Amino acid sequence: MNGQGDEHFIPVGRLADLDERGRAVVRVGEEDVALVQVDGRLHAVQQACPHRGGPLSEGDQDGCLLYCPLHAWAFDVRTGVSPTHPDARVRIYAVRIIGDEIQVSASGRLPGP
Secondary structure, three states: OOOOOOEEEEEEHHHHHHHOOOOOEEEEEEOOOOOEEEOOOOEEEOOEOOOOOHHHHOOOEEEOOOEEOOOOOOOEOOOOOOOOOOEEEHHHHOEEOOOOOOEOOOOEOOOOO
């Protein structure tokens, strides 16, 4: 996702802060947000799975799908939608990189049905 328009972006870290899997957890307002790299592109999603609050950043990844480590609920990091549980969604955040600084939109959005 690339930031566009009048969104307010906040610095949350540097590219060097990502772990060997291309992930990190950052704080955006009152919410923990998981940064997940897919094919060289950084995505940001709500850290807590809506099912039981599992830490999504600790789950397995298959392409754009991130799996909750507690019960394997999958979420597409690009859209926030679960292909396995159609009513389940996670908040997604716009991300931009300025130099080596990671910036995330101050407000996320919950995808519609």
